[in-house]
Amino acid sequence: xxxxxxxxxxxxxxxxxxxxxxxxxxxxxxxxxxxxxxxxxxxxxxxxxxxxxxxxxxxxxxxxxxxxxxxxxxxxxxxxxxxxxxxxxxxxxxxxxxxxxxxxxxxxxxxxxxxxxxxxxxx
Numbered sequence: 550x551x552x553x554x555x556x557x558x559x560x561x562x563x564x565x566x567x568x569x570x571x572x573x574x575x576x577x578x579x580x581x582x583x584x585x586x587x588x589x590x591x592x593x594x595x596x597x598x599x600x601x602x603x604x605x606x607x608x609x610x611x612x613x614x615x616x617x618x619x620x621x622x623x624x625x626x627x628x629x630x631x632x633x634x635x636x637x638x639x640x641x642x643x644x645x646x647x648x649x650x651x652x653x654x655x656x657x658x659x660x661x662x663x664x665x666x667x668x669x670x671x672x
Contacts, residue, residue, distance in 0.1 A: 562590035579608030
């Protein structure tokens with residue numbers, strides 16, 4: 550969660566890559582060059598432009614709240630507001646996250662890695 554809050558995509562991309570997702574696949578999902586994704590994952594370049602942060606959020610289906618952004622167009626804000634009030638893990642939100650992850654080409658291990666990153670747990 551801290552990595553997302555701080556917009557540290559070095560950790561996010563590296564975890565996705567460690568889980569078996571190629572930089573090419575991440576780049577494709579986020580509309581970035583694979584070389585740029587590789588550089589970000591290695592920590593040789595940082596993401597500073599808001600437009601790129603938004604592209605990554607959309608490509609990897611990271612909710613805006615995790616990155617300090619407004620809700621993304623694909624988010625179901627009713628589900629998010631209900632979840633924040635009740636602290637429940639809504640099945641609809643999980644289903645939307647899985648659909649988005651599959652659309653981005655994320656595999657189960659990569660999704661688990663991103664979930665761990667979101668919750669602040671280390672593998």
